[in-house]
Amino acid sequence: MAKKEDEDETVEEKQKEEEKVEPIDTDYEYKDIKDLPGVGAATASKIRNAGYMDIISLATANPLELAEICEVGEPTARKIVAEAREASKMNFMSGLEFEDKRKSVQRISTGSQAFDILLGGGVETQAITECYGEYGSGKSQLAFQLAVNVQLPKEKGGLEGHAIWIDTEGTFRPARIEQLAVAKNVDPKEVLQNIRIGRAYSSDHQALLVDKIPELINKDPKIKLIIVDSMMALFRAEYVGRGTLADRQQKVNVVLHTLQRLADRFNIAVYITNQVMARPDVMFGDPTVAVGGHIIGHVATYRIYLRKGKKGSRVAKLVDSPSLPEGEAVFEITANGITDAEEEKKK
Numbered sequence: 025m026a027k028k029e030d031e032d033e034t035v036e037e038k039q040k041e042e043e044k045v046e047p048i049d050t051d052y053e054y055k056d057i058k059d060l061p062g063v064g065a066a067t068a069s070k071i072r073n074a075g076y077m078d079i080i081s082l083a084t085a086n087p088l089e090l091a092e093i094c095e096v097g098e099p100t101a102r103k104i105v106a107e108a109r110e111a112s113k114m115n116f117m118s119g120l121e122f123e124d125k126r127k128s129v130q131r132i133s134t135g136s137q138a139f140d141i142l143l144g145g146g147v148e149t150q151a152i153t154e155c156y157g158e159y160g161s162g163k164s165q166l167a168f169q170l171a172v173n174v175q176l177p178k179e180k181g182g183l184e185g186h187a188i189w190i191d192t193e194g195t196f197r198p199a200r201i202e203q204l205a206v207a208k209n210v211d212p213k214e215v216l217q218n219i220r221i222g223r224a225y226s227s228d229h230q231a232l233l234v235d236k237i238p239e240l241i242n243k244d245p246k247i248k249l250i251i252v253d254s255m256m257a258l259f260r261a262e263y264v265g266r267g268t269l270a271d272r273q274q275k276v277n278v279v280l281h282t283l284q285r286l287a288d289r290f291n292i293a294v295y296i297t298n299q300v301m302a303r304p305d306v307m308f309g310d311p312t313v314a315v316g317g318h319i320i321g322h323v324a325t326y327r328i329y330l331r332k333g334k335k336g337s338r339v340a341k342l343v344d345s346p347s348l349p350e351g352e353a354v355f356e357i358t359a360n361g362i363t364d365a366e367e368e369k370k371k
């Protein structure tokens with residue numbers, strides 16, 4: 025009898041072993057601030073309240089500023105920053121190492137060949153791709169399409185990966201995902217199953233959801249795409265007219281850098297959407313600019329401006345990219361998803 029129990033236990037243990045997800049080593053990025061020598065729980069919470077959410081942001085902080093915001097003496101602040109620098113192993117990488125890392129970059133097809141070519145082959149991993157444009161320009165549609173396409177096999181433009189979707193506007197539509205999946209001949213329920221949706225109700229909530237992503241990746245290493253639709257809506261609504269733009273930008277900055285680090289570390293593509301506003305000072309040409317301005321511009325690797333084109337088509341303009349020329353691509357949004365525009369196809 026006792027033997028049987030033993031046997032049962034080993035079977036159970038084996039099962040547990042099999043279910044265990046491969047642990048991801050906790051890199052410096054996810055080490056907690058309070059683990060730094062000389063930083064207690066109280067100071068850690070003050071530091072976090074000041075917007076320094078992780079060790080890297082602390083490592084790059086100005087000690088004088090830190091001393092003031094966190095009400096600690098200047099020598100203590102200096103020591104904290106030095107410890108953070110030490111803990112964050114701010115190392116340089118050789119050009120060759122860098123090249124090696126770049127080699128692991130993968131791309132997700134947008135569904136339109138012309139659009140893919142504009143992006144150098146599709147939406148890249150290890151990068152943040154931002155799409156901005158007016159309402160109805162197709163920002164969310166591209167998000168739906170990428171969430172489906174990332175799951176396709178490589179020869180069909182996918183990465184056989186899963187997606188995380190942070191929805192700040194309540195515009196995620198399962199039915200649209202299913203429609204796009206059917207158009208790609210894949211099981212719509214399975215495709216939906218492989219998308220993790222987090223609905224954010226405030227900008228703090230949005231930041232919190234982003235902080236939860238490493239945990240999700242740990243459970244599901246197949247995650248290859250993170251979508252934030254949209255990046256600025258909640259920040260914009262909450263900080264309107266409060267005269268706290270700097271405060272807002274600081275928080276946006278933290279979220280963006282967290283996303284960028286996730287992209288780098290786990291070879292993930294990040295796609296964020298952004299609204300536009302009219303700039304009253306632009307007299308000629310298109311006066312629309314992305315909300316959040318410089319802050320996103322500095323972090324996003326690729327910026328795409330989307331607008332409506334002729335006969336219901338859409339025009340994507342590559343505004344900012346590290347190595348690709350600026351250019352435009354025309355595509356269409358159909359019931360079956362994003363495709364090349366009819367005229368483009370005839371070419």
Ligand code: ATP
Pocket residue numbers: 157158159160161162163164165166195299357358359360
């Ligand atoms: P917002 O700023 O309001 O979020 P957006 O840029 O996210 O706008 P989308 O929701 O991506 O806009 O685009 C909506 C447009 O996509 C519709 O106006 C329509 O032209 C097109 N569209 C959406 N669903 C379909 C469909 N099933 N079939 C054809 N076109 C569609």
Ligand code: MG
Pocket residue numbers: 163164165195253
């Ligand atoms: Mg939208």
